[in-house]
Amino acid sequence: MIDRQFQAAFAKLYVLWKSSKGEVYGLQIIEELRELGFKISPGTLYPTLHALLEEKDVTLTARRVNGKLRKCYRATAKGQKEAKEVVERLSRLLRKMSR
Secondary structure: OOOHHHHHHHHHHHHHHHHHHOOEEHHHHHHHHHHOOOOOOHHHHHHHHHHHHHOOOEEEEEEEEOOEEEEEEEEOHHHHHHHHHHHHHHHHHHHHHOO
16 A cells, blocks of 8 residues: 555645646545545645645635635646656656566
8 A cells, every 4th residue: 555655745746747737726636646546635635735835836826616716726837847857757767667
């Protein structure tokens, strides 16, 4: 079983990658990661999102959707650069491990 630290790291990478493609929101990330086999709780994801905000890797925009306030995240230029670098390194690592 993947421990909490790995799950948080995967969540951070996924948020950076996904938010570099467009706006995302917390529940969307939780649902998409669950579809991929990761059991991410709000208690894991939201501290990750807050850390990414503090690191200036994502920005936050509040939007009203069906009368409810939704916090939407989008990668900054810094976050996009970091996501690209991590994905490239992870790809190299996975290729090496699959030999």
